[in-house]
Amino acid sequence: MKKIKKPDWISQEDWDSVDSPPMTKKQLARMRPAHEVVPQLVAAYRRKRAAKGQAGKRAVSIRLSPEVIAFYKARGAGWQTRIDDTLKAIVQSLQG
Incomplete structure (x- = not known):
């Protein structure tokens, strides 16, 4: 198997601490597309x-x-979009 070169932004200590063996054929066969697992x-x-x-x-x-x-x-992900939605509603109400 081809050896992967360590990227500069990863410390040698972190690089050495990871031990990820190659996936087996059985594991590969069980893999599913992300859109099926977490749509x-x-x-x-x-x-x-x-x-x-x-x-x-x-x-x-x-x-x-x-x-x-x-x-x-506090209401979770999408908070910036909710601020935008609130501001758009105010703009629409002020425009009549």
């Missing part, structure tokens, strides 16, 4: 971006109070 995770990973030519989201830096961040983060 919700794959769906979250594959979230579609705006199509080419359409306006997508833009990355910005904004300062929020600790209370706001804690409130949204």
Whole structure:
């Protein structure tokens, strides 16, 4: 089997501490695609971006109070999207 070269960003101690034997044919035969095993995770990973030519989201830096961040983060993953949804709802209500 081909020896893998240690990447520079991994310490020699960490590299030496890992002992991963090659997978057996039986183990390989039992493997399934990720979309069959954890479809919700794959769906979250594959979230579609705006199509080419359409306006997508833009990355910005904004300062929020600790209370706001804690409130949204306490509700789990997707907290930045929920903040965006809240702001869009406010914009729509102010526009009439």
